[in-house]
Amino acid sequence: MHVPKFFLRVSFRRLLYGICLFSLSAIFPVFATDIHAGQQIASEVCSQCHGMRQPAGLGLFPSLAGRDPRRIRDALRQYRSKKRLSPIMNNLTGSLSNKEINNIAAYYSWVEVGN
Numbered sequence: 001m002h003v004p005k006f007f008l009r010v011s012f013r014r015l016l017y018g019i020c021l022f023s024l025s026a027i028f029p030v031f032a033t034d035i036h037a038g039q040q041i042a043s044e045v046c047s048q049c050h051g052m053r054q055p056a057g058l059g060l061f062p063s064l065a066g067r068d069p070r071r072i073r074d075a076l077r078q079y080r081s082k083k084r085l086s087p088i089m090n091n092l093t094g095s096l097s098n099k100e101i102n103n104i105a106a107y108y109s110w111v112e113v114g115n
């Protein structure tokens with residue numbers, strides 16, 4: 001069967017790009033996240049208790065700003081799967097996708113702690 005050279009070149013390139021992008025996002029998961037999407041969820045939902053740069057209530061809610069994104073992500077996944085129990089957080093994370101969780105974690109870890 002004769003395959004046009006042009007077709008071979010294009011699809012090989014696409015494959016290469018695909019592999020590069022895939023391995024990049026596997027090595028640097030933070031590149032695959034959308035901080036602005038995370039910010040939106042944080043400001044609409046999470047900030048009511050955790051604040052944006054600092055929690056609202058003194059000592060009632062853990063601070064998230066500036067924390068390691070992996071720790072935020074892992075905590076959210078544990079709440080979602082109910083491995084970690086907290087009625088509030090179990091409820092809130094129930095409908096979050098992995099992507100949303102990564103975005104929120106990226107946002108809060110990027111934010112500077114402050115008033």
Ligand code: HEC
Nearest residue numbers: 045046048049050061062072075076085086088089092104
């Ligand atoms: C109604 C208040 C409230 C809202 C809204 C809320 N949280 Fe929480 N969050 C809590 C409480 C209370 C805890 C502590 C629960 C526990 O003891 O495990 C907590 C714990 C956490 C933790 C674990 C922190 C740690 O130090 O281990 C993370 C991460 C977290 N929340 C992220 C979020 C995100 C992201 C959102 C938005 C989607 C959110 N929370 C919305 C009240 C809230």
